[in-house]
Each structure stands twice: as C-alpha cells, then as structure tokens.
Amino acid sequence: MLSVVVGTGRCGSTLVQELLARHPAVGFISGVDDKLPRLNLTGRLNGRLYRRSAPRPAGMTSLGHSRRLIERGRLRVAPSEAYRLLDRHVVAGWSRPCRDLLADDLTPFVAGRLREFFDRRIARQGCDILLQHVTGWPRTGFLRAAYPELRVVNVVRDGRAVANSWLQMGWWDGWRGPDNWLYGPLPDDLRADWEESGRSFPVLAALGWRMLMDAFVDARAAHPAAQWLDVRYEDLVAAPRAEVGRMLDFLGLDWSPEFQRGFDRYQFHTGRGAAYRDELTPAQLGGVERVLEKALAEWGY
DSSP, X not given: OXXXXXXXXXXXXXXXXXXXTTSTXXXXXXXXXXXXXXXXXXXXXXXXXXXXXXXXXXXXXXXXXXXXXXXXXXXXXXXXXXXXXXXXXXXXXXXXXXXXXXXXXXXXXXXXXXXXXHHHHHHHHTOSEEEEEEESSOOHHHHHHHOTTOEEEEEEOOHHHXXXXXXXXXXXXXXXXXXXXXXXXXXXXXXXXXXXXXXXXXHHHXXXXXXXXXXXXXXXXXXXXXXXXEEEHHHHHHSHHHHHHHHHHHHTOOOOHHHXXXXXXXXXXXXXXXXXXXXXXXXXXXXXXXXXXHHHHHTTO
C-alpha cells in the first residue's frame, strides 16, 4: 500500500517521515536511489540499512553517532522526496508544478507509470507500506487517483515559523518575486496583501505558506476523512510518544520492539518553536501576523 507524509516544507515532515521509516513494515525511496536516477534503483536494502543506523533528522538530536552514509547533506540511505526519480520515471512536472496536482491531471499513461514505479518498489522491498515524502503542493489528489486507498499524514507547523525558515533556505526563490517563484502566481487577494506590505519578503513567505495551506484544506476536503490525518509539529515535539502512536495507529502499524529501539535513540527539542520572534524584526513579524491572522487561528495557532 502507498501512503504519504506531506507538508509545506520546513514544517517537520522530514522528522515524521524518517521516524515512521524506522518501522520494519515501512519501505521508502532513499537519497541514494534519488541521486542515481538513471539506475532506477528499487531500494531492496533501504530499510535494513537505515534501521541499523542512528538517524539525524531535522528537529532531533541523535543519542548515537550517525554513519556518514545517512548524515544530512551526504549520500543518504534514508528517506528522500525522490524528485529526480519521479521527474524521470513518472512525470516530468512532479517536482515543480505551478499549482497543486489534482486527480484530473492524471492521464492514463502517467497513471500506469506511477503504479509501476511504486508497485515495483513495494514488491522489491517486501514492505506493507511504501511511505513517500511530499512537500510543497499536496499532490494527494493526483496520487489518490491511482491509489484510492492512499493514506495521508499531513504535518502542519506554525506559519510564522515556516516563513522564517524559508527565508533562511538557499532553495527559497521568493527573492525573484511571485511571478518567478516555485509556486506560481499569487491569487489576486494575496497579491494585494503583498503590495500593501511594500513587497516585504517575510510577508511573501507567509503568503506562500497561506497559499499552500489553502491547497491542503482543499485536498483534505476531497479525500476520505478516514484516510487523512493532520499532525501539528508542535504537538509532536511536546508529546512524541502520543503523537507517533497516533500516526502508527492511523497507518495500521503496531509499536513493535524494533520500532521502540529506533524511537529510543532520539531526544525531542522544542527550543526553536518561536525562534521567529528573535529572527524577524517586530515590524516584519507584525506584517507576517497581519496576513496570517485568520489562517493561524484556523489551524489552532
């Protein structure tokens, strides 16, 4: 079965993906597979290698020493979003669509390629669940059109923290403006908010989060309720045992002894939850909060 962990990016979805991949019934596409897309590797040993090593996912500090193969920024036998592979072997527009990919976007030709891509890896890895990581646009409608039983773990983080983090990332292309960035043009109401802010880049990052979260609301509404789970990053780091247990239950997985051993390797930290208050000026934060006031309240912030 195919399931996905989704999020806006810089929201804690990597933490969730890498945690859940510690379960012996879970398979995934690794960073090694993605860095060698021409080989179209199926990752037969991914889980075995990954679960024997101490991970170092974002937002956690490992109690052990990571092997070089799985350290962040290196060639990693650890879960990957697999953009190179999916662009090459499924559909070229997977990694950078200008809007969400919906069920109506899936052609019969691409549906066959998508099923072959994931089914081959499920069979080769012998896993109960192939867990794919998706950031940016949800793309869940597109995936569910090929996999009707698709289960979605949606990781949500405070939009102020996400916007602040995006501004610090080399891949964030908002500096080129919303006519040239990854997410396509801003809707008219959001563009008006950006112009009113004096074209503030922190405000643009916040509006990008808001636009993506609107897409997640639409995606959730189009998905069977029993197959969609929202998880707030802040709740996860505050009560990891309870939140991870909730995710395992949702995916139909038990809290196995092997998973417990992997879970025990980590310490969870909440220290950067409100770092945006120190890393943005009061004026910048005020602008961000003005455009996010309603959206933050809707998500419990």
